[in-house]
Amino acid sequence: MGNVIGIGAAPKRKEDQRFLTGRGNYVSDIKRPGMTAGVFVRSPHGHAMLRGIDKTAALAAPGVIAVLTGDDVAADGLGSLPCGWGITDAKGVPMKEPPFPMLAQNKVRFVGDMVAVVIAETPEQANAAAELLEVNYEVLPSVVGVLEAIRPDAPQLFDDVPNNICCDWELGDKAAVEAAFKKAAHVAKLSLVNNRLIGNPMEPRAAIAEYEPGTDRFTLWTTSQFPHVVRFLMGALVLNIPQHKLRVVAPDVGGGFGVKQFHYGEEAVITWAAKRVRRPVKWVASRSEGYVSDRHGRDHVTEAELALDETGKFLAFRVNTLANMGGYLSTFGPNIPTNLYGPLLGGVYTTPAIYCNVKVVFTNTVPVDAYRGAGRPEATFVLERIVDVAAAEMGIDRVEIRRRNMIPKEAYPYQTPVLVQYDSGDPMGCLDGALVAADVKNFGIRKAASASKGKFRGLGYSTYVEACGLAPSRFAGRLGARGGLYESATVRVHPTGQVTVMIGTHNHGQGHETTFAQIVSDKLGVAFENVDIVFGDTDRVQFGMGTYGSRSLVVGGAALSKATDKVIAKGKKIASHLLEAAEVDIQFESGKFSVAGTDRSKTFEEIAGAAYVPHNYPLEVLEPGLEEQAYYDPVNFTYPGGCHIAEVEVDPETGTVTLVNYTAVDDVGTVINPMIVEGQLHGGIVQGVGQALFENAVYDEGSGQLLSGSLMDYCMPRADHLPMMKVATHSTLCTHTPMGVKGCGEVGTIGSPAAVINAVVDALSHLGVTHVDMPATPNRIWRLLQNASLPVAAE
Amino acid sequence: MKPFAYHQPDQIPDAAKLLTSIEDSKLVAGGMTLIPTLKQRLASPVALVDLSKLGNLKGITDDGATITIGAMTPHAVVAASKLVQTRIPALAALASMIGDPAVRSRGTIGGSVANNDPAADYPAGVLGLGATIVTSMREIAADKFFLGLFETALEPGEIITAVRLPVPLKAGYAKFKAPASRYALVGVFVAKFADGVRVAVTGAGPGVFRVPPMEAALSANFDPSAIAAIRIDTDGLTSDIHAEADYRAHLVTVMAKRAVDAALS
């Protein structure tokens, strides 16, 4: 018998046994009898009319089974890929929602847009045949940048979307903000770009679909963060397959970061094709294919203004953003730069009036959707940058200006002027902790040491908050969500007392099999090794919404906690019968049901046994068995946050920025497994550092070609780019989640870009530099220094 | 990848014959450059002629005034070679900066020089040292070998068997890595010989090139300060999403100074 490993412990991860020994089971590992290979033909043009496709040569190629195009989709009367959010503009007019056909019809709108699928006996044959498909394109000019796309003479992606504007969205009290700006002693202004990113999970996307004529059932194995939602969207809205005739399995998935939380056309096409060819079809994306088809992230152009009084108190904040949606609306697309952005503009400050306008814009680029942090990194970057700009302009210390405006711990719960109400937090505590951990008081010594080597050293702060644990369904519904955002868990206690949990979230690297098992082990007193977590299969698990928005522990864990409580409650009833005591006198502790004040007790295993062999059991009033299910719909978002401090060194000769120290003190609520939390923080921070210093998806205006279309040109952060990080938690407990948890999956990515860029600007501020756009590449920094108002130290 | 025939001859003349007799055939050495292009279907030779079974193409020998590196010698072997580390430490350092451990264990000096990637490291070392490329047919001076973007003086069927490198008095290599690929955004190799200094630049333009004004200045005074004010012309330099031509030109001076520093240290 193993041990209870409970909340707060840091056992090694259960899932690593199979991952580290090469025994994972990823989609591309799966082989089905009679399997065929699907290869997609994608548009090489950013924008073009489709003037006909000649399949003859491709169909005649060796091994080819079928070639399917948009015309075949239309002939079968299938739906287009649905958008899960419908936002409205200030007047309540719904966003423009043009169809997103799973294979292009009449027109292609980005490089990578799917034109056809070729199905053959082998991937090589399918690839060879795909090269023979004759597609007649009439190339149109492309528009890839948001500023260009809204010009009156810009190429128009859709006939009925004037100026390519999907929605002109706003939030906040515009009049109150204007009034506050009139009274302001100082107004800080900032224009910035939030660079476009490509998620690059280690495992490229893949799918296999199979149709079983005997039962008229489909099975889709797919690299997804939310298999039930794929079943719902694809079955009900695209392919017209009844839910009970469709099984979606997301087995081991090698990283997601948001990229795999959308319903993709590839899944739908191969599921449809599997029935047409009556054989399983498998598609595995290459890395290059991922670059032009995985949904991208971020891509904003923003103008922000902060009004302050003479003491540096924030009076009002106004933000105008153009957000790139790419060529079509992806599953969560329009929600990200609006509902997950505007409400975060209050940050950890008491700014009384905030107004935000976001124009959501179509361009000839890959559709843009959620990427780790999704909207909140963008909001945090705008806010934390402009705070630094204001501090510099008013001659107030950057830490001091933050303190003057921070929400004090006692002021929680705190209602912001932008919808959200923070339940708990202690930003000042995080800041104080981080100042010590980062050894800020000796920064001057380190800066002088750098200067003696001809380097400029800078320090950057980001004191931030985010909203996660997506999400209260009713609240989300009011904002335009077309689905619920609860989560579900089933706790199945076996007759011998071991436990299998079926949970609606999906584990793709986060360590859920460990964290959730700790919760069950802790609450039921069952050995850690006697708890298994099952997820990712719609035939095995009840409906669940999946994993994104740092929701798994916050929402899924809450459902699990509730279901576990139900098991205990039923166990008490059984114990009360067996121990011949009143139910109120039964206590449950450390895996034992006992009668208060006596030494009479039954173990958890004995109760489980009695539930399944109900010879001595109150069958008149209680059903046999010990299995409970719970759905949990959160009452609010959770609001993790903290303080990140980055320290950089800039080599003025080459423009190279080196991150030399990084400190994060985060409030993530209750920590179930500190090792896993630390790993999530590390990974999140690295992704934010990637955005700040390295990553950039670059398109060519006019042709719409992706210039950063491979790892040779898209720079991912690497181990040698990073210092050892100092991460710590300073937690206040969430007041409305069952265990006080807040979520930690995205905080690192949300807090870090501003910290890094603030440090870069600090390093260069003596040269008159006031802002640096991301990524702060050597080329960009060198150019800034060329144009800087003061001469760089003589060489 | 498209299907192809595979040959593994054990004599150089056999390899050369296969190359000339089979149209659209290609040599494969470490495969680090060739295999990715096959996978992406950018190249589709009908036959590959593998050099790995040919005798004598691997290894490093000391010839006194020169050292000779067999064409099939992997980068990792050059980087770790005590001989290279003592005779031309800058070349061992250069080899250690190529790619990652996997690439260095497979990729070869012959493949790198034959490929003449405009951002590759070896061409800078080979040109900077004024090396001689030894082939199955003749010997070619480095100054005559590199002809610009992926172009060399190699004739069809000609196989590099070794590279012979003069041992300099001092040499240094400084590489500014392209952020994503880690090839040279700009790499400068500086070598000082009794009769003068050679400076070779990779990464900055469509092919490796020498910088005569820096060579003259360093021949007079082998010190970073001698070239600090020399700016190379941006004409003909590469501009891409990572760096524009003027930044590359600036980096040539910075990296040249650092290469001299490295040579002096």
Ligand SMILES: Cc1cc2nc3c(=O)[nH]c(=O)nc-3n(C[C@H](O)[C@H](O)[C@H](O)COP(=O)(O)OP(=O)(O)OC[C@H]3O[C@@H](n4cnc5c(N)ncnc54)[C@H](O)[C@@H]3O)c2cc1C
């Ligand atoms: C991830 C990655 C990173 C890399 N980073 C760098 C880097 O930082 N710096 C750098 O310089 N390089 C880099 N490279 C390239 C690497 O050094 C290659 O090994 C080298 O360019 C080619 O050597 P190879 O032996 O692999 O040649 P192959 O790929 O086998 O062949 C390359 C070409 O040369 C021809 N060829 C090969 N040998 C001979 C010969 N003896 N005679 C005539 N022709 C021949 C082949 O026919 C082919 O056309 C990188 C490669 C990869 C995959």
